[in-house]
Amino acid sequence: MDFALTPEQQRIQARARRFAQEEVAPVARQADESGVFPAHLVPRLAELGLLAGPLEQRYGGSGMDFVSYALLCEELGRVDSSVRGFLTVHASLVALCIQEWGTEEQKQRYLPLLARGEWIGCYALTEAQAGSDAASMQTLAKDEGDHFLLSGEKIWITNGLSARLAIVFATQAPEKRHKGICAFLVETDTPGFVRHPMPGKELGHRASEHARITLEGCRVPKSALLGEPGEGFKVAMSALDRGRLGVAAGAVGIAQGCLDACIVYARERRQFGQRIGDFQMLQATLADMAASVDAARLLTYRAAWLKDQGLPTTRATSIAKLFATEAAMKAASEAVLLHGNRGYSNEYPVERFYRDIKGLQIYEGTSHIQRVIIARDLLGKEK
Ligand SMILES: Cc1cc2nc3c(=O)[nH]c(=O)nc-3n(C[C@H](O)[C@H](O)[C@H](O)COP(=O)(O)OP(=O)(O)OC[C@H]3O[C@@H](n4cnc5c(N)ncnc54)[C@H](O)[C@@H]3O)c2cc1C
Known part of the structure; x- marks a missing residue:
């Protein structure tokens, strides 16, 4: 067993860390406050070869x-989950999905645009009445001969306001549940594709775009189908x-970001005539946080490594996401407490980490749903 990163993985980690620390971290607070995504970072990600990293x-x-992709998501998550979230939707949910399921024509048309950041991608699955139970979706795809007519509503779609390309999931027959679902590549300037910001102010990921579509x-041509009809759920x-995997790595980044901030603060803040880091109770907090960060990181790298080997990863990825997001949730809560009143203000980044992490426990399958996936894999189907 080799825990060492390869020279290439180390290079990517160093490039991602430099970019995150020097270009993302300085604008994260302002982006969170203004609720505006720092779009100037997208061409920079592309220039650095990080925007569509795992794409061929x-x-x-x-x-x-x-593994390199996980390192990248970790470094971004360590400073800003809105930017990390942008990347994982654009790269994993959209670009890599097209690479896996698209025809050669679809790949040639869309992937270079996505890789250069000229087009942004979004992934539209969730509906008001179909969240965890995505197979109960009601958005309809009506076959009209040479084209499909899509009608329905999607909510909470990350990148949904500026995306030029959306992967939209719709059903030909709601009663068939997962067997009736199709995936479509929809160019967002298609008439009838209407989007608005989600109402209300989000708890976290405030610099991300969340759209109601x-x-x-x-009307989309037959050539917009991604995969075969009825394969959309797959x-x-x-x-x-x-x-x-990107969400798990982002959570490792948040937990590490909390630990980094706590170490600095525990060294500099003094009460009762000593550094607060000299109180054993806070030392235990730091030690527990460090242990959780390590465990979350190892689970995440294992899931990434399994993917690189082409081995089954569903259980390992769900375990990584479940453990890393729960560990980061605890780390963020402890980090706010350790910072006292300063942790309660956006003067310090732990306040934002505390708000952002809740989103990671919810999207791409809640912690409950990860447990469902893991348990289903453990128990198998009843014979
Ligand atoms: C910041 C953010 C970004 C998002 N981005 C996107 C995006 O880009 N694209 C997209 O399509 N969606 C996106 N979503 C939506 C997200 O994927 C859904 O919110 C999520 O899948 C949960 O669905 P729901 O909110 O409808 O909760 P529900 O499914 O209604 O669940 C409510 C509660 O019941 C629990 N529950 C449900 N079923 C079970 C079960 N079988 N066993 C045990 N507990 C269960 C859930 O865990 C949860 O606690 C985003 C959400 C957020 C918050």
């Missing part, structure tokens, strides 16, 4: 392995399986 080189990606008789789940 012939489609404009860097062909990085999944209505499909009002949106397309959706395979994308989430990859996406969850």
Whole structure:
């Protein structure tokens, strides 16, 4: 067993860390406060070969392995989950999904645009009445001969306001549940594709775009089908399986970001005539946090490594997402407490980490749903 990163993985980690620390961290607080995504970072990610990292080189990606991709998501998550979330949707849920399921024509048309950041991608699965139970979706795809008519509503779609390309999931027959679902590549300037910001102010990921998309008789050609008719649920789940790796790595980043901040603060803050880090109770907090960060990181790298070997990863990825997001939730809560009143203000980043982490426990399958997936794999189907 070799725990060492390869020289190439170390190079990608160093590049991602430099970019995150020097270009993302300085704008994260302002982006969170203003609720505006720092779009100038997208061409920079592309220039650095990080925007569509795991995509094959012939489609404009860097062909990085999944361990490198996890390192990248970790470094971004360590400073800003809105930027990390943007990347995992754009790269994992959209670009890699097209690479896996698209026809050669679809790949040639869309992947280079996505890799260069000229087009942004979004993934539209969730509906008001179909969240964890995605197979109960009601958005309809009506076969009209040479085209489909899409009608329905999707909510909470990350990147949904600026995306030029959406993977939209719709059903030909709601009663068939997962067997009736199709995936479509929808260019967002198609008439009948209407989008608005989600109402209300989000708890976290405030710099991310979250859209409500209505499909009002949106006409798409047959060539927009991604995968075969009825294969849409498989397309959706395979994308989430990859996406969850990026979320797990992002959670490792948040937990590490909390630990980094706590170490600095525990060294400098003095009460009762000593550093607060000299109180044994806070030392236990730091030690527990460090142990959880390590465990979450190892589970995440294992899931990434399994993907690189082409081995089954569903259970390992769900375990990584479940453990890493729960560990980061605890780390963020402890980090706010350790910072006292300063942790309660956005003067310090732990306040934002505390708000952002809740989103990671919810999207791409809640913690409950990860447990369902893991338990189903453990128990198997009843004979
Ligand atoms: C910040 C953010 C970004 C998002 N981005 C996207 C996006 O880009 N694209 C997209 O399509 N969606 C996106 N979503 C939506 C997200 O994927 C869903 O919110 C999520 O899948 C949960 O669905 P729900 O909110 O409808 O909860 P529900 O499914 O209604 O669940 C409610 C509660 O019941 C629990 N529950 C449900 N079923 C079970 C079960 N079988 N066993 C035990 N407990 C269960 C859940 O865990 C949860 O606690 C985003 C959400 C957020 C918060």
